[in-house]
Amino acid sequence: MFGMKDGGLGMGDIMKLMGQLPKMKENIAQAQERARYRTVVGEADAGLVKVTCNGVGEIVSVTIDPEALKEPDTLGPLIAAAANVALAKSKEAMLEEARNAMGGIELPPGLL
Numbered sequence: 001m002f003g004m005k006d007g008g009l010g011m012g013d014i015m016k017l018m019g020q021l022p023k024m025k026e027n028i029a030q031a032q033e034r035a036r037y038r039t040v041v042g043e044a045d046a047g048l049v050k051v052t053c054n055g056v057g058e059i060v061s062v063t064i065d066p067e068a069l070k071e072p073d074t075l076g077p078l079i080a081a082a083a084n085v086a087l088a089k090s091k092e093a094m095l096e097e098a099r100n101a102m103g104g105i106e107l108p109p110g111l112l
Helices: 011-036 066-070 072-101
Strands: 039-044 049-054 059-064
Touching: 011 072, 039 072, 049 072, 059 066, 059 072, 066 072
Parallel strands: none
Antiparallel strands: 039 049, 049 059
């Protein structure tokens, strides 16, 4: 995307990048809004527990099959497992939206 000089960015490249920051911020904000309306599901124990998250990491629903209630000691770990799967999928959904918003530019880890 930017001309590399000796493996780094030239001053003109940095200035060009700085000029694009407002548009990049706007694109990221739009990506976050799109992600808010995407949903992903994490399941545990063959679907006995399902947790649905949106693309910004909010849990929007938890569904527990009555069969899972027969063993109350395992219910907590099943909910946690399903939530962790859903949250991981949610994070990936947000990263996908952000990559699309940035035209495929890889974002640094931890940016979102």
